[in-house]
Amino acid sequence: MAKDFELIEHTADVGIMAYGADVKEAFVNTARGMFSLIVELESIREVEHRDIEVTAPDEESLLAAWLNELICLFDAENMLFSRFEIREFEDTSLRARAYGETVDSSRHKLKVGIKAATYHMLEVDRNDGGRVQVLFDV
Template identity: 35%
Template sequence: MSYELFEHRADIGVRGKGKTCEQAFEECAKAMFSAMVDVERVAPKKKVQFDAHASDLEALLPEFLNNLLYVRDVQGMVFSRFEVKDLRQGPGQWGLKASAWGEKFDPNRHEPKTEVKAATFYQLSVRKTPQGFVAECVVDV
């Protein structure tokens, strides 16, 4: 399991790798929050949960990430731990169940970087590799 940021001309790419597709999504979320704050300093104090749905597996990645951005804006939270479960194809759509742990954003403690505003379809890819799964897309900042 690992996450990283990659280059894009104007914005930032987020990439997560894991043994399972769920793990790759979790790591990708961590990559996105690492673009905003020092995730090591974010204590996983409070848990939020949500379901996400999309027309296909790839579209589910920005949908999942955008749900996290929504919670960030509305509850003023940042997150450092993520869990994705039941990522599967249902009737007519794909879905997942997500949990995220974090705390109220504190600019003095969390080393704020850049605000991510949306996860996009740009360079969007969810794929199986010999090592496991990779999930990535560019986020608009």
């Protein structure tokens, strides 16, 4: 089976290319890929959840908005997530629930900080299921 996501190298930053049966699943896999940059996904327990709602003018912006919302929850509330359920998914809006826990420095070895998801190289491709690409500022 193909990978859910893979890393894209960039001189200063790092990106994720994610795949799915459809774009919605690719959005989920991008979020997993992003948190895998921050910490080992296996180390995140499902203790609590956050409900997320984002809107944007188009699909690409929606991808950036979705990831930036998660980055904000990590940065402001120290939340790490490993599982995501996108419950409603339109071209310009989504509602989701993210499962995880707050950082516990005794168990979580944080790797890299992510400042934001950028619009540079941002892509949402519906061909062949779903494939999306995003570059982060780290």
